[in-house]
Amino acid sequence: MVLSEPYGFWIILFLSLWESSLGQLVYSVSEEVNKGTVIGNIAKDLKMSAQELERRMFQIMPGSNAKYFDVNVKTGSLFVKDRIDREELCGVNQKCALNLEALAQNPHRLYRLEISIVDVNDNAPFFPESTYIVNVTENAIEGDRFLLPTAKDPDAGSNSLKDYKLSSSEHFSIDVHSGQKNIFAELILQKTLDREKQAVIRLVLTAVDGGKPPKSGTLSIAVNVMDVNDNKPIFSKPLYKVKVKENTPVGTKIISVSASDLDEGSNSELEFSLHKNTDELNLFKINPDSGEIFVQGKIDHEEDSAIELRVQARDKGSPPKNSHCKVLIEVVDENDNAPEIVTTPLMESVKEDAKPGTAVAVVTVSDKDGGKNGIVHCSLKDFFPFKLETSYNNHYSLVVDGPLDRESVSQYNITITAADEGTPPLSSSTVITVHISDVNDNAPHFPAPVINAFLSENSQAGGLVTKVTADDSDTGENAELSYSLLDSSSSSIPVTTLININSLSGEIFSLQSFNHEETKRFQFQVMATDSGVPPLSSNATVNVFILDENDNSPVILAPYSEPGSVNTENIPYSAEAGYFVAKIRTVDADSGYNALLSYHLTEPKGTNLFRIGSSTGEIRTKRRMSDNDLKTHPLIITVSDNGEPSLSATMSMDVVVLESLDGIKTSFREVPVKEESFSDLNLYLLIAIVSVSVIFLLSLVGLIAAKCYRTDGSFSRYGAPVINTHPDGSWSFSKSTQQYDVCFSSDTIKSDVVVFPSPFPPADAELISINSDDTFMRTQTLPTTEKLIKRGDLPRPVFPESTDNTLLR
Numbered sequence: 145m146v147l148s149e150p151y152g153f154w155i156i157l158f159l160s161l162w163e164s165s166l167g168q169l170v171y172s173v174s175e176e177v178n179k180g181t182v183i184g185n186i187a188k189d190l191k192m193s194a195q196e197l198e199r200r201m202f203q204i205m206p207g208s209n210a211k212y213f214d215v216n217v218k219t220g221s222l223f224v225k226d227r228i229d230r231e232e233l234c235g236v237n238q239k240c241a242l243n244l245e246a247l248a249q250n251p252h253r254l255y256r257l258e259i260s261i262v263d264v265n266d267n268a269p270f271f272p273e274s275t276y277i278v279n280v281t282e283n284a285i286e287g288d289r290f291l292l293p294t295a296k297d298p299d300a301g302s303n304s305l306k307d308y309k310l311s312s313s314e315h316f317s318i319d320v321h322s323g324q325k326n327i328f329a330e331l332i333l334q335k336t337l338d339r340e341k342q343a344v345i346r347l348v349l350t351a352v353d354g355g356k357p358p359k360s361g362t363l364s365i366a367v368n369v370m371d372v373n374d375n376k377p378i379f380s381k382p383l384y385k386v387k388v389k390e391n392t393p394v395g396t397k398i399i400s401v402s403a404s405d406l407d408e409g410s411n412s413e414l415e416f417s418l419h420k421n422t423d424e425l426n427l428f429k430i431n432p433d434s435g436e437i438f439v440q441g442k443i444d445h446e447e448d449s450a451i452e453l454r455v456q457a458r459d460k461g462s463p464p465k466n467s468h469c470k471v472l473i474e475v476v477d478e479n480d481n482a483p484e485i486v487t488t489p490l491m492e493s494v495k496e497d498a499k500p501g502t503a504v505a506v507v508t509v510s511d512k513d514g515g516k517n518g519i520v521h522c523s524l525k526d527f528f529p530f531k532l533e534t535s536y537n538n539h540y541s542l543v544v545d546g547p548l549d550r551e552s553v554s555q556y557n558i559t560i561t562a563a564d565e566g567t568p569p570l571s572s573s574t575v576i577t578v579h580i581s582d583v584n585d586n587a588p589h590f591p592a593p594v595i596n597a598f599l600s601e602n603s604q605a606g607g608l609v610t611k612v613t614a615d616d617s618d619t620g621e622n623a624e625l626s627y628s629l630l631d632s633s634s635s636s637i638p639v640t641t642l643i644n645i646n647s648l649s650g651e652i653f654s655l656q657s658f659n660h661e662e663t664k665r666f667q668f669q670v671m672a673t674d675s676g677v678p679p680l681s682s683n684a685t686v687n688v689f690i691l692d693e694n695d696n697s698p699v700i701l702a703p704y705s706e707p708g709s710v711n712t713e714n715i716p717y718s719a720e721a722g723y724f725v726a727k728i729r730t731v732d733a734d735s736g737y738n739a740l741l742s743y744h745l746t747e748p749k750g751t752n753l754f755r756i757g758s759s760t761g762e763i764r765t766k767r768r769m770s771d772n773d774l775k776t777h778p779l780i781i782t783v784s785d786n787g788e789p790s791l792s793a794t795m796s797m798d799v800v801v802l803e804s805l806d807g808i809k810t811s812f813r814e815v816p817v818k819e820e821s822f823s824d825l826n827l828y829l830l831i832a833i834v835s836v837s838v839i840f841l842l843s844l845v846g847l848i849a850a851k852c853y854r855t856d857g858s859f860s861r862y863g864a865p866v867i868n869t870h871p872d873g874s875w876s877f878s879k880s881t882q883q884y885d886v887c888f889s890s891d892t893i894k895s896d897v898v899v900f901p902s903p904f905p906p907a908d909a910e911l912i913s914i915n916s917d918d919t920f921m922r923t924q925t926l927p928t929t930e931k932l933i934k935r936g937d938l939p940r941p942v943f944p945e946s947t948d949n950t951l952l953r
Contacts, residue, residue, distance in 0.1 A: 168256040168536070171222065175230040175261050180223055183213075183259070186246070187220025190255070194220045197248075205245035205254075205488060205506070213244060213259065222257075230261045231298040236325070238300050245508070245539070252490070252503040254535045265303035265355025269295040271363040276349075278331060279463040281370045282339040288376075289319065290331040291419075291454075291468055295351030295361055306354035311347050316367070318349070323470075325452060331365070339369035370463025373411045377403040377457035379469040384455075389476045390445040398428075401435040401469060403457035411461030419454035419468070428453060428473075437471065445477040446512045479517040479566025484510050485574045487542075487560065493579040496550040500543070504578055507532065507540040509562045517566035525559035530578070532560070542576070550580040551617045584622040584676025588614040590684040595670075597652070600691045601660035609643060609688060612650040614672035622676040625650075630669035630683065639668040643688075652686070660692040661733055694787025696733035698741055700795050704728065711797040713763075716804060721767050725754065725799060728761035730783045738787035746780040753777060754799065763797075775801050 169190075173183040187197045198217040204210050214225045234240035244257040271293050278290050297305040308329035310318040315335045321328055329349065337345075345367035352360045379401060386399040405412040416435040418425055427441040428451075437453070451473040458466035488506040511518040522532055522540050529546030542558070556578045563571035590612070597610035616623040626647045631639050645652050650670075666688055673681040704711050713726045732739040745756040745763065753773060756763045763779070777799040784792040 172260040200248040209242040268359035269297040269351035269361040288333040302354040309350040373461030376465030413460040481512040482570040483562035493581040505542040586617040587680035588672035624675040694738040697791040698783040701729040723765040725763040740786040
């Protein structure tokens with residue numbers, strides 16, 4: 145390929161692509177080419193399409209040489225982006241190559257690019273001085289040689305200094321010979337000189353390089369013809385070799401050169417010097433009298449591993465004679481450079497679910513020393529879920545080597561240590577910080593799987609029932625929670641018609657007012673869901689217990705509650721103290737203390753003839769009648785519950801005192817105490833037992849029906865109370881989904897009351913005994929209630945310890 149170039153040279157462009165385990169590509173480009181010059185197609189060389197090159201985000205890794213080259217990922221072309229001056233980059237070195245690193249991702253891979261810089265002939269040879277004087281004795285013999293100054297040419301290879309040419313002269317010619325680094329020219333005497341004929345001979349020395357076309361530089365030479373001193377110094381050997389360690393202290397002697405002169409007197413006195421055109425004059429010095437060479441500067445193996453000195457021995461004759469020898473100094477490497485570490489992160493953070501082998505960063509180590517001193521090993525300090533994998537020589541990839549958990553460790557400060565194999569070894573360290581980013585791997589968590597909330601009945605709709613909260617170990621959007629309701633599969637009424645939840649705060653509000661007499665408890669589930677992708681969720685069960693309020697007044701049962709009835713009771717004038725007058729039966733739809741009833745009696749002022757059992761409702765006489773007592777006693781009975789505030793019901797009764805009760809049909813409500821015979825008592829007891837058995841069977845049937853009805857999960861509306869009176873003197877009070885059954889024996893001294901609180905089935909019945917002192921005492925709880933409590937279907941009842949006027953339920 146020929147490029148238009150001011151210099152008119154061929155730009156040699158070739159690709160020697162080899163891709164082994166090192167992944168190295170080799171290119172070549174001429175110096176001073178125009179910016180934008182394409183030197184190769186990486187996509188083609190890597191056997192990839194340009195689209196794949198762009199998809200894999202192929203790029204030149206940052207570095208000191210990256211400013212000269214770049215890759216067009218659209219076409220895959222590797223091109224020059226800055227001026228390249230081989231002499232500026234590589235100096236006098238013959239080989240000039242720039243190393244680059246390139247990175248392709250998905251999958252991750254590093255490539256090494258070596259670009260050789262081809263020299264062009266852009267520098268002409270030149271001499272350090274424009275004029276050089278050579279003193280030659282007139283008795284110099286033919287064949288005498290005189291070393292001429294060495295020309296310099298920054299170019300390399302064929303473009304460097306190749307030859308010297310001397311202007312036409314009958315007395316002199318030149319002999320050109322090559323040294324280790326330079327080409328030297330010696331002036332050879334071809335014909336004896338005669339100072340009297342020609343004292344000064346002027347010559348022109350031309351240095352020519354090997355470029356096409358060649359370039360040249362000239363030096364004016366003045367040959368002074370000197371008289372008589374016809375012997376020159378002779379070195380003991382033409383070449384001296386010595387090894388010197390780098391960093392040898394200044395002033396250290398490294399070698400001595402020696403020479404002799406056959407002349408006598410001042411013509412044999414020698415003076416040694418280093419050739420003034422030697423670049424290493426700042427590193428060494430020579431004793432002009434003894435020929436000892438000393439170190440006077442810093443010797444660095446990395447800058448120059450071999451140094452060549454030109455030593456001149458010159459006598460003090462007139463004119464003086466001189467000769468030269470070479471001193472080759474081999475600089476021995478010392479381990480004086482610690483490894484250098486360069487880290488290049490590939491991503492800002494690593495996801496905590498990153499798979500083993502995921503590349504995190506590229507690590508490049510280098511050591512300026514050579515040999516074992518330049519062999520570097522890289523390792524991680526301490527244990528981390530990461531490891532170093534070798535890409536190729538001195539290039540590593542930091543990859544994931546274990547599970548990551550941001551909730552445990554959100555950031556790793558990884559110390560990378562590089563050590564060489566020198567003696568003693570040198571090392572260096574660097575710290576690379578790896579941030580772990582969050583993924584949604586933790587579901588929300590409630591403090592408890594079951595949450596109990598309590599809500600008073602008749603509370604207004606929209607009131608706060610409870611607040612549920614969950615936490616999430618993740619962060620950011622993965623920890624942002626929202627709450628929602630889940631319907632219970634056993635309920636036919638959607639829970640969303642009963643309550644509502646604030647999806648952000650978790651606050652649960654009621655949508656209606658609840659009635660304890662209809663609903664004791666309802667259950668639903670709350671689901672907490674995070675905002676991750678995919679979202680995670682968890683559930684908690686919420687039990688809402690409806691607390692009873694005293695919102696039902698006591699109800700007086702038949703016969704005193706019958707419409708149009710006149711509440712009148714007759715007693716004989718001969719009635720003794722404690723005579724049974726009547727019994728008031730009441731019921732309260734509430735529960736607990738709100739349904740605990742007490743009876744109070746109001747008599748005409750000054751009578752003080754009757755009393756009523758505060759818990760039984762039995763009205764009895766306090767004393768015998770007297771002639772001063774009224775014949776008709778109007779009584780007012782007040783029934784109050786134990787709620788806050790207390791609710792009550794009132795009825796009036798007229799007690800008529802008769803001389804005798806003979807001929808008056810006794811009401812079924814009257815239960816004589818002392819007048820009963822033994823046989824009558826047994827009969828009544830038998831009737832009571834049969835009645836209780838019938839009621840129990842009916843209750844059992846009702847239990848089964850209620851159980852089946854409640855299995856549907858339906859909530860019944862509160863209905864009007866229905867009071868049923870049984871022939872044996874017992875009564876039952878039912879309200880839609882709840883029923884109270886009370887059974888009294890014929891014995892008025894002690895009666896048993898069986899209470900079935902709703903909504904629990906009759907299996908939860910408690911047997912309550914009414915003592916003669918008007919106190920209640922629980923005597924039996926059916927075993928199934930305890931089973932239900934243990935199973936968790938019922939809350940365990942609390943029975944306050946009391947012995948007087950307290951209903952233990």
